[in-house]
Structures are given as C-alpha cells and as structure tokens.
Amino acid sequence: MEPLEFRRSTPLTLGVELELQLVNRRDCDLTRAASDLLAQVARRPHPGEIKPEITESMIEVSTSVHARYPALVGELRQIRDALLAVAEKLNVGVAGGGAHPFQHWSERRIMDTPRMQHVSQLYGYLAKQFTVFGQHIHIGCAEGDDAMYLLHAMARYVPQFIALSAASPFYQGVDTAFDSSRLNAVFAFPLSGRAPFVLTWPAFNDYFAKMRSAGIVESMKDFYWDIRPKPEFGTIEIRVCDTPLGVERAAALAAYAQALARRLLIERPHPVTEDAYLAYTYNRFQACRFGLEGEMVDAESGVRRPIGEDVRATLDALAVHARELESEAAMREIADVVRQGNDARWMRERFAEGRSLPDLVWRQVERLREGR
Amino acid sequence: MSDLFFLPHFPSALSQLPWYALLLFGAVIAGEAVERWLRLPRLLGWIAVGAVLGPHQLGALDAGGLEALRPLLDIAIGMVLFELGQRVDLSWLRRNPWLLGTSVLESALAFGLMYVVLLAAEAPPLLAAAAAAIGIATSPAVVLTVARDLRAQGQVAERALLLTALNSVYAVIVAAVLLAWLARDYAGDWRVGVLHPLYLIFGSLALAAAFAGATLWLLRLLGRRHEAQFFCAVALVVIAVWAAASLKLSVALALLAYGAMARVFDRRRLFVSLEFGRVGRILLILLFAISAASLDWSLLASGAFVGALLIAARLAGKALGVLALAPASGMPLRKASLLALALTPMSGIAIVLMHETARLYPQFAPALAAVVVSAIAVLELLGPLLTHFALVRAGETAGEVR
Numbered sequence: 001m002e003p004l005e006f007r008r009s010t011p012l013t014l015g016v017e018l019e020l021q022l023v024n025r026r027d028c029d030l031t032r033a034a035s036d037l038l039a040q041v042a043r044r045p046h047p048g049e050i051k052p053e054i055t056e057s058m059i060e061v062s063t064s065v066h067a068r069y070p071a072l073v074g075e076l077r078q079i080r081d082a083l084l085a086v087a088e089k090l091n092v093g094v095a096g097g098g099a100h101p102f103q104h105w106s107e108r109r110i111m112d113t114p115r116m117q118h119v120s121q122l123y124g125y126l127a128k129q130f131t132v133f134g135q136h137i138h139i140g141c142a143e144g145d146d147a148m149y150l151l152h153a154m155a156r157y158v159p160q161f162i163a164l165s166a167a168s169p170f171y172q173g174v175d176t177a178f179d180s181s182r183l184n185a186v187f188a189f190p191l192s193g194r195a196p197f198v199l200t201w202p203a204f205n206d207y208f209a210k211m212r213s214a215g216i217v218e219s220m221k222d223f224y225w226d227i228r229p230k231p232e233f234g235t236i237e238i239r240v241c242d243t244p245l246g247v248e249r250a251a252a253l254a255a256y257a258q259a260l261a262r263r264l265l266i267e268r269p270h271p272v273t274e275d276a277y278l279a280y281t282y283n284r285f286q287a288c289r290f291g292l293e294g295e296m297v298d299a300e301s302g303v304r305r306p307i308g309e310d311v312r313a314t315l316d317a318l319a320v321h322a323r324e325l326e327s328e329a330a331m332r333e334i335a336d337v338v339r340q341g342n343d344a345r346w347m348r349e350r351f352a353e354g355r356s357l358p359d360l361v362w363r364q365v366e367r368l369r370e371g372r
Numbered sequence: 373m374s375d376l377f378f379l380p381h382f383p384s385a386l387s388q389l390p391w392y393a394l395l396l397f398g399a400v401i402a403g404e405a406v407e408r409w410l411r412l413p414r415l416l417g418w419i420a421v422g423a424v425l426g427p428h429q430l431g432a433l434d435a436g437g438l439e440a441l442r443p444l445l446d447i448a449i450g451m452v453l454f455e456l457g458q459r460v461d462l463s464w465l466r467r468n469p470w471l472l473g474t475s476v477l478e479s480a481l482a483f484g485l486m487y488v489v490l491l492a493a494e495a496p497p498l499l500a501a502a503a504a505a506i507g508i509a510t511s512p513a514v515v516l517t518v519a520r521d522l523r524a525q526g527q528v529a530e531r532a533l534l535l536t537a538l539n540s541v542y543a544v545i546v547a548a549v550l551l552a553w554l555a556r557d558y559a560g561d562w563r564v565g566v567l568h569p570l571y572l573i574f575g576s577l578a579l580a581a582a583f584a585g586a587t588l589w590l591l592r593l594l595g596r597r598h599e600a601q602f603f604c605a606v607a608l609v610v611i612a613v614w615a616a617a618s619l620k621l622s623v624a625l626a627l628l629a630y631g632a633m634a635r636v637f638d639r640r641r642l643f644v645s646l647e648f649g650r651v652g653r654i655l656l657i658l659l660f661a662i663s664a665a666s667l668d669w670s671l672l673a674s675g676a677f678v679g680a681l682l683i684a685a686r687l688a689g690k691a692l693g694v695l696a697l698a699p700a701s702g703m704p705l706r707k708a709s710l711l712a713l714a715l716t717p718m719s720g721i722a723i724v725l726m727h728e729t730a731r732l733y734p735q736f737a738p739a740l741a742a743v744v745v746s747a748i749a750v751l752e753l754l755g756p757l758l759t760h761f762a763l764v765r766a767g768e769t770a771g772e773v774r
Binding site for chain 2: 024025026027028031032033035036039040086088089090091112354355356358359362
C-alpha cells in the first residue's frame with residue numbers, strides 16, 4: 001500500500017471552511033435548498049468555493065489559501081455576499097451557528113452522492129443527527145513532522161477554540177445547558193476524539209497503514225478527530241469550532257489559530273508529551289458545557305483557571321506574533337469575545353428577548369448578513 | 373300519530389347522517405389505498421368516492437344532503453385560503469421582482485389563450501372573458517394538500533404556492549370586474565361597474581386587516597398555549613368566512629389576505645407554526661369529496677371537446693409565462709417546466725367563484741357553469757396528478773433517496 005505523502009505547503013498559510021444552515025423564511029426551520037442554491041451559484045463568479053454537504057439543508061463555503069488575515073476576511077465576506085445574493089432570490093435564509101435550534105433530524109435528507117449515501121448507510125441515524133455545522137481551520141505546514149508536532153502542541157488549546165466559537169446552545173427544541181451541543185453529536189462517532197500520540201510523519205504513516213490493513217479505515221476522511229493532519233493539502237485541520245454567527249468571527253478565530261501556530265513552531269513553549277492529554281477530555285467537556293466560564297486544568301502543573309482567563313493569557317503571549325502576521329484586529333475581536341461572551345451567550349440572550357426559537361433563527365440569519 | 377311512535381320509521385329525520393359517515397369512511401379508505409398501492413396523492417381517492425356517492429352517480433347523497441354540508445365546505449375553503457395566505461412570503465416579490473412578473477405573465481397568457489378558445493367556441497365575449505378569468509386560478513386546496521402530503525420543500529413547491537396565491541387573487545379581481553360589467557350591460561347603471569369591484573377589493577382587504585390584527589391580539593393574550601391558540605384561530609377563520617360572505621365581499625380574497633397579513637403583522641414570529649392539523653384534515657376530505665359529488669360528470673361528455681381545448685390553452689399560457697421569465701427569476705428550465713405543470717389544478721376557487729357569481733347574478737350562472745364544468749371535471753383528477761408528478765420529479769419530496 002502507498003504511504004500517505006505529506007504535501008509541503010507554505011508554513012502558516014490559512015484556509016477556512018464553514019458549514020452553513022439553510023432555512024426557510026416562513027418558520028425558519030431547516031429546508032432542502034442546497035441543490036437549487038448550488039445550481040444558481042455556479043452561474044455567477046465568486047472567489048473560494050461553495051459546495052454541497054451531507055444533507056440538502058447544509059452548504060459549505062471554503063476560502064482559497066491566504067497568508068494574512070485581512071485578505072482572508074475580505075474573501076470570506078465576498079463569498080458570503082455571493083451566496084446571500086442567490087439565497088435572497090430563492091427566498092432561502094442562510095445562518096451561522098453550530099446546530100439548528102429546533103429542527104428534527106428525522107426530517108433531514110441525505111444528499112444523493114455516493115460518498116454521502118455510503119456515510120448514511122454506515123452510520124444510520126448518526127449521519128442525520130450529524131446535521132451540525134462546524135468551522136474547519138487549515139494551517140499550512142512545511143513538512144509532516146512539523147504538522148504532527150503542531151497538532152499535539154495545539155491540543156492544549158482545543159478547549160479555547162471550543163469556548164470561543166460555541167454557538168449551539170439549543171438543539172431539537174430545548175436549551176441543552178451546553179454552550180456547544182454540536183460536539184456531543186461528533187463524539188458519537190467511533191473514530192472521533194484525538195489523534196494518536198505520534199510525533200513524526202513516518203510514525204503516523206505506520207499507524208495509518210495498520211488501521212487500513214485492519215480494515216478499520218479506508219482514507220483519512222474516516223477519522224473525525226478534533227485536529228487531524230490533511231496530507232494532500234499539507235495542513236493540519238482544527239475541527240472543533242462551531243460555525244460562528246458571522247464570517248468576521250470565523251476569520252478572527254482562524255487568525256488566532258495562525259498566531260498560535262507561529263508561537264508554537266518558533267518558541268516551542270511546552271514540551272509535547274502524552275501526559276498533556278491526561279486532562280484533555282475533562283477540559284473539552286468543560287468548554288462544551290460552560291464555554292468561557294468552564295474550568296481548564298493543566299494536567300502537569302495541576303493549575304486550574306477559567307478558559308476565558310487562559311485565552312487572555314494566551315493573547316498576551318501572541319501579541320508579537322499577531323503584529324508580524326498583521327492580525328492585531330483579529331486579536332482584539334477575540335479579546336472582545338472573552339469580555340462580552342461567545343455566540344452561545346448571544347443566542348440565549350436573544351431567545352430570552354424574543355421568546356421564540358424561530359425568531360432566534362431569524363436573528364441569526366440577519367446577523368450573518370450584517371456581519372460581526 | 374300511531375301508538376307505536378317509538379319504533380323507527382324511514383326515512384328518519386337524520387336519514388343523511390349515515391351517508392356522511394360512509395362518505396368520510398369511504399374517502400379515507402380510498403385515499404389510503406390510492407396512496408399505498410398506486411403511490412398517488414390521497415386526495416384522488418377522496419374525489420373518486422365523492423363522485424361515486426354523489427347525486428349524479430349512485431345518489432347516496434342527494435342535492436339537499438350536500439347543501440346541508442355547505443357550511444362545512446365554506447369553513448374548509450376558508451382554512452385552506454388562510455393557510456395558503458400564511459405560507460406565502462410577499463417580501464419574496466420585493467427581493468425577486470421577476471417572480472411578480474412571472475405571476476402576472478402566466479395569468480395574463482392563460483387568460484388570453486382561454487379567452488380565444490372560448491370565443492372560437494362562440495361564447496359571448498363578456499361571458500367568455502368571465503370564464504377565462506375564473507380559469508386563471510390554480511386550486512389552493514390541491515397544491516397545498518399535495519405539497520404537504522409529500523412534505524415537499526424547494527423552489528418548485530415554494531413558487532407553486534406563491535403563484536397559486538397570486539393567481540387566485542387575480543382571478544377574483546378580474547372576475548369581479550368582468551361580472552360587474554356584465555351586470556352593467558343588463559342594469560344599465562355604470563356606477564355598479566366601478567363601485568362593485570372597488571367594494572369587493574378594498575372591503576375584503578379591510579376585513580382581512582381587521583381580522584389579522586384581532587387574531588394576533590387574541591393569540592398574544594392566550595400566550596404560549598397551543599391548544600387554546602389553535603381553537604381560537606379556527607373560530608376566527610370561521611367568523612371571517614361568515615363576515616366576508618354576509619358583507620358580500622370576496623371570501624377568497626379576504627381569507628388569503630387575512631392569512632398573509634397575520635403573517636406580516638407577526639413581527640416576533642410567535643405563531644409561525646399555526647396549522648389546522650386533523651380538524652383541517654377532516655374538513656379537507658369532505659371538501660374534496662363533496663366538490664366532486666356536486667360536479668355533474670355527465671356534462672363531461674358533451675363539453676369534452678371545448679373543455680380539452682380550454683385545458684390545453686390554460687396549460688400553454690401558464691407554461692409560456694413561467695418559462696419565459698425562468699432564467700431571470702433564477703430557475704433552470706427543467707424545474708420551470710415542472711412548476712408550470714404543478715399549477716394545473718383548478719377547482720377550489722373556480723367553484724367558489726361560481727357560487728359567488730350565482731349568488732350575485734343568478735341569471736348568468738348556468739351559462740357560465742356549463743362552459744367551465746367540463747374543464748373542472750377533467751382537471752379535478754388530472755390536476756392533482758400533475759402537481760404530484762411535478763414535485764416528485766423535481767426531487768423536492770421528503771422520501772428517502774435509496
């Protein structure tokens with residue numbers, strides 16, 4: 001069997017994928033509109049890519065590769081505007097957020113493509129339950145060994161990404177008490193969680209070869225890890241974020257990840273050991289459940305502090321790198337999230353005002369359109 | 373009175389009651405059979421049973437029995453129109469003005485072509501125009517029922533509902549204007565020709581606005597109690613139907629506008645999921661069965677030729693209108709063709725219009741009815757089939773892809 005080849009890419013380049021919700025403008029429930037939208041989108045020029053996802057109620061947008069935050073946010077806005085222009089014409093609402101607040105998963109229909117139908121057959125109701133919406137951040141790495149180092153060094157910050165992006169407090173019509181209920185749907189998959197603790201690309205290839213020959217996986221796509229290497233792009237892919245309510249927030253999160261990656265690769269501040277994973281699932285649960293107020297434990301030092309505070313400390317350490325990467329505006333936005341609360345909090349507040357979940361979805365649609 | 377007055381004697385005062393039950397029972401069984409074995413819309417079964425039991429076939433239900441059920445039909449039609457009004461999103465027309473163009477064009481072309489056919493069949497011009505106007509309307513009941521049974525979502529379904537609501541409104545207005553002219557020809561007073569349509573349109577809209585405001589106020593008062601809100605809505609729709617009919621306004625226009633305004637006024641989206649559920653369902657079954665029962669299917673043979681031409685002209689007009697503006701309105705031609713097919717059903721509003729016409733101008737109704745009835749009879753069965761076919765082929769139904 002061919003080993004996976006890690007394609008070299010320019011270090012610290014960025015790419016973002018966002019899964020977006022398609023809702024009708026009558027009662028704001030998810031609607032089947034992806035095929036109609038894609039047929040129209042294909043007819044007008046736009047940057048990036050707009051693609052189908054697993055169900056007809058979902059659409060994925062992805063940017064091209066960027067070195068700097070300002071260009072990334074500019075392109076995300078252009079893609080959004082192109083998509084919304086078509087959506088307006090077809091009377092479809094497009095919204096961010098990690099999960100639809102009141103849709104019923106049994107109503108969803110799987111897209112008619114071989115891959116999606118295979119996933120649906122294999123996972124049964126999980127595939128439909130998986131109607132959740134995430135942001136994926138790609139960070140370019142010069143080589144496979146760098147990627148594996150960065151992946152494990154980044155694991156410590158996974159709770160921060162969860163808490164900063166959390167935007168799925170409501171699910172199936174109820175307040176779940178979680179800030180990110182979306183990740184609970186992801187954890188149900190057998191190959192979710194964290195990547196195995198291997199630090200070099202050849203070692204990762206050994207692991208992958210064993211999994212493949214054992215018949216457990218066929219390709220990298222079968223892994224649903226929180227962070228996974230993407231050898232054909234030459235990147236690592238952070239997959240824990242809920243899709244934020246605005247594309248600007250999505251760009252800021254990507255810029256935060258970029259600055260963090262720069263620091264980790266240049267300063268190598270923490271030793272990367274398997275012990276770092278001792279508190280991993282505990283911290284991740286805290287982030288999903290309590291968001292920025294969740295508690296983060298450092299397994300080695302035993303220090304515990306709120307995740308929001310940990311983000312603030314990280315921001316201080318990233319200031320130099322953000323200046324180099326021209327992403328200070330993004331860091332200010334991240335600081336604002338810590339100060340003012342994440343999207344999950346915004347959603348709970350809007351629900352408290354409007355008292356109806358359709359009304360909340362309507363405001364999500366407006367917020368994606370208006371930005372921030 | 374005989375000594376044995378307590379023993380039953382036939383026919384009893386309630387003689388129609390078992391037939392109503394039989395109608396409902398038969399319609400439901402036939403509907404399920406059609407759905408399960410033929411995979412076609414249930415309402416075809418309801419229609420078939422109604423037609424068979426009606427006065428023109430088996431005669432189990434006589435004309436008097438049908439007349440006794442009229443109030444239920446009025447309520448059913450009111451509910452359908454209200455629901456359709458609530459479903460359409462008028463702001464869509466602002467965001468995609470080509471849709472408004474499409475709706476005007478398909479209605480105008482269908483009207484024009486039907487008018488030509490009727491003139492060729494030597495109908496008097498004004499009468500031909502009135503019949504053509506009635507033909508503009510797509511049946512809200514059929515499109516709504518078929519779309520809901522298939523749980524269809526997508527551009528064909530959404531646009532079919534929107535265009536149905538709009539062409540129903542056009543049909544009401546154009547028919548009102550033409551009938552007013554007809555009346556003027558006879559009565560010789562021009563003021564009737566102007567005042568009657570104005571009264572009909574603005575009176576209906578004012579009534580709708582008043583009811584929409586009252587509904588939202590009442591629903592808010594009741595709070596988030598679904599049961600209470602539901603019954604409150606049913607009661608208000610019934611009163612609205614009564615009010616529109618008593619004021620000699622257009623029931624169709626008033627109820628459609630009522631639904632649409634109830635939605636527009638509901639800024640916080642508190643009542644978006646208001647539906648008539650099972651109660652609405654029973655009434656809908658009766659609506660289809662009884663409309664079919666009251667149709668004189670024997671006219672089908674005599675009017676078949678003109679009827680077929682009329683149907684072809686109507687379909688051609690709608691298809692041309694929809695296809696012409698499809699690219700501009702953001703719809704591929706394949707889906708636009710399906711949309712045109714989905715607009716075929718004709719019955720609900722046409723029947724209402726005929727009843728309204730009969731009430732206002734008894735002298736014209738028979739002539740008008742004879743022309744339209746054969747077309748309605750054919751489309752009664754063909755229409756639901758085409759809408760069903762269009763939504764299935766458009767891939768917009770809830771069924772799993774296997």
